[in-house]
Amino acid sequence: MPRSWILVPVSKPEQIEQASRSGADAIVLDLVELIAENDKRAGRANVQAAIRTAKAGAAQVFVQIDPQSLDADLNACVWPEPDGIVMSRVESPEQIAHADAALSRLEHERGVAPGTLKIVAAVETARGNHAAYDIARASPRVRALTLGRADLVMDLRAEPSHEIHLMPYLMQRLIIIARAAGVAPIGAWWRAPDRGLLATPENTYEAAQRGRAIGFKGAMCLRANQVEPLNRAFARDASPRLNG
Amino acid sequence: MPVVTPRFIDHAWRRGCDFIVIDLEDSVPQHLKAHARSLVKDAIPKVSKGGAEAFTRINHDSVLADLEAIVWPGLKRVKYPKTEHAEEVRLLDSIITRLERERGIPPGTIEIDPGIETALGTANIFEIAGASPRVREFGASTGGYDYSRDLGVEMFVDFDQFVYAKGEAELAARTLGLGVRGAPFVANTTGSVSDGGRALLQAEAARQCGFHLGGGGLNPAVVESHNQGLTPTEDDVRDAHWVLEQYRRLISTGETWIEVEGRVIDRYEAARARDTLEWAALCAERDRQKAEAVARTRAEMAKQDPAALK
Numbered sequence: 001m002p003r004s005w006i007l008v009p010v011s012k013p014e015q016i017e018q019a020s021r022s023g024a025d026a027i028v029l030d031l032v033e034l035i036a037e038n039d040k041r042a043g044r045a046n047v048q049a050a051i052r053t054a055k056a057g058a059a060q061v062f063v064q065i066d067p068q069s070l071d072a073d074l075n076a077c078v079w080p081e082p083d084g085i086v087m088s089r090v091e092s093p094e095q096i097a098h099a100d101a102a103l104s105r106l107e108h109e110r111g112v113a114p115g116t117l118k119i120v121a122a123v124e125t126a127r128g129n130h131a132a133y134d135i136a137r138a139s140p141r142v143r144a145l146t147l148g149r150a151d152l153v154m155d156l157r158a159e160p161s162h163e164i165h166l167m168p169y170l171m172q173r174l175i176i177i178a179r180a181a182g183v184a185p186i187g188a189w190w191r192a193p194d195r196g197l198l199a200t201p202e203n204t205y206e207a208a209q210r211g212r213a214i215g216f217k218g219a220m221c222l223r224a225n226q227v228e229p230l231n232r233a234f235a236r237d238a239s240p241r242l243n244g
Numbered sequence: 245m246p247v248v249t250p251r252f253i254d255h256a257w258r259r260g261c262d263f264i265v266i267d268l269e270d271s272v273p274q275h276l277k278a279h280a281r282s283l284v285k286d287a288i289p290k291v292s293k294g295g296a297e298a299f300t301r302i303n304h305d306s307v308l309a310d311l312e313a314i315v316w317p318g319l320k321r322v323k324y325p326k327t328e329h330a331e332e333v334r335l336l337d338s339i340i341t342r343l344e345r346e347r348g349i350p351p352g353t354i355e356i357d358p359g360i361e362t363a364l365g366t367a368n369i370f371e372i373a374g375a376s377p378r379v380r381e382f383g384a385s386t387g388g389y390d391y392s393r394d395l396g397v398e399m400f401v402d403f404d405q406f407v408y409a410k411g412e413a414e415l416a417a418r419t420l421g422l423g424v425r426g427a428p429f430v431a432n433t434t435g436s437v438s439d440g441g442r443a444l445l446q447a448e449a450a451r452q453c454g455f456h457l458g459g460g461g462l463n464p465a466v467v468e469s470h471n472q473g474l475t476p477t478e479d480d481v482r483d484a485h486w487v488l489e490q491y492r493r494l495i496s497t498g499e500t501w502i503e504v505e506g507r508v509i510d511r512y513e514a515a516r517a518r519d520t521l522e523w524a525a526l527c528a529e530r531d532r533q534k535a536e537a538v539a540r541t542r543a544e545m546a547k548q549d550p551a552a553l554k
Binding site for chain 2: 009033034035036038039126127129130152153154155156157158159160161163165166168169170172173195196198
């Protein structure tokens with residue numbers, strides 16, 4: 001499972017190139033969060049070129065899509081094939097089932113081996129979190145769960161303790177559900193002043209270490225300089241050992 | 245406040261509260277319960293004279309007798325303590341529905357606030373919160389005495405001991421689309437319920453987390469702190485205008501976010517800023533309503549008995 005996932009707008013070739021040189025284990029080409037509503041149509045037309053650019057490096061490539069425009073987004077991204085999709089704002093197992101069926105059809109039409117494309121489910125709303133266990137089990141394609149930008153989507157702000165309101169609960173809940181369903185929990189334990197996957201490299205490292213300590217396997221970020229701290233914190237041999 | 249203590253009820257309208265809870269439960273001794281019930285009908289208009297909404301907290305085990313005594317015009321909400329099952333809420337709903345009809349109260353207007361104070365209630369929280377359309381606000385409490393006792397959790401510690409219970413309550417409220425009460429953690433290591441300074445910190449933390457609803461207090465000394473802490477400050481309002489100005493600039497560039505003076509500006513920050521401005525306007529409107537109600541009450545009292553008005 002990738003240690004570092006960097007989210008880049010599908011419409012920004014220079015950022016995609018930078019991401020492919022960043023050392024990220026996975027690049028997520030975004031059609032949802034980082035692209036203005038008016039640019040989405042043009043963004044979909046860019047996906048194939050963006051996948052090629054991103055695949056130039058060794059990273060896995062995912063496309064973040066919107067369940068609200070599922071078919072258009074999926075049509076844009078099944079060939080040349082990414083490693084999978086990140087479904088933003090998933091709220092129900094039915095949405096996953098719908099995506100699963102659409103992916104199977106597109107795999108068949110475009111000569112991609114059946115079941116190749118993975119799904120990372122981003123539960124970013126209350127409904128999505130409430131239904132997370134059913135979402136995680138809705139298709140064998142689902143390999144990971146993440147809270148994505150839940151702090152922003154649910155408008156969760158900093159408490160006086162610097163914890164982001166409700167996030168300690170949501171993180172632990174997500175991790176337990178992911179483990180129970182046999183998928184990977186993706187995330188880091190961000191604290192104020194960090195918000196929405198943005199932080200200094202130092203804070204990113206600390207957030208990733210805390211995240212790793214409570215069970216996350218790899219985290220998402222938005223900036224190239226956050227990749228190295230994520231790789232370091234989530235490295236297989238980086239777990240702190242107790243000294244006898 | 246205990247309905248059996250006349251001086252509390254008589255002066256309640258002067259306190260500046262947004263809502264007042266007339267209590268039949270823990271603050272009323274067992275031998276006075278019947279007497280207490282007989283007082284609620286008159287207490288409702290009394291506590292409302294300053295513009296506050298009137299709530300009544302009933303007893304867990306005498307629902308029918310309590311509701312018969314309290315469901316009168318002017319009552320806004322029934323607080324039901326120690327809710328453990330959705331059926332309890334449905335029972336309340338059916339009795340209130342009948343009493344609304346019998347007593348000429350517009351149907352469906354009286355709300356139910358099911359309090360969660362036990363482990364069993366927490367385990368059934370989602371069904372409880374969704375059990376009636378009369379439940380319009382729901383969410384976390386800071387953990388009262390009963391909740392702490394039932395869960396075996398200490399009340400006055402310097403870390404957030406209710407992460408799970410509060411999270412369950414809030415996730416249910418948000419999932420069901422109810423008004424959300426949040427309880428950001430603010431340490432209370434002294435055990436005081438009348439400490440205005442601490443109440444202010446709690447209310448400010450709630451406001452800074454984006455909440456508009458307070459959980460209420462047990463002492464008049466905390467009312468002003470709650471009102472003040474939950475109302476956006478002038479700085480908040482100024483900052484919100486600044487964020488929206490930056491956001492308008494961002495929109496014209498076609499980008500989805502920029503960093504200005506070390507802060508991220510994007511649609512989420514813009515939404516928070518708009519929320520702050522709307523909330524500030526609602527607070528001002530509520531303060532105006534309360535001031536009008538108080539002025540009206542004072543004028544009436546002066547007419548009836550000039551000496552009574554201090």
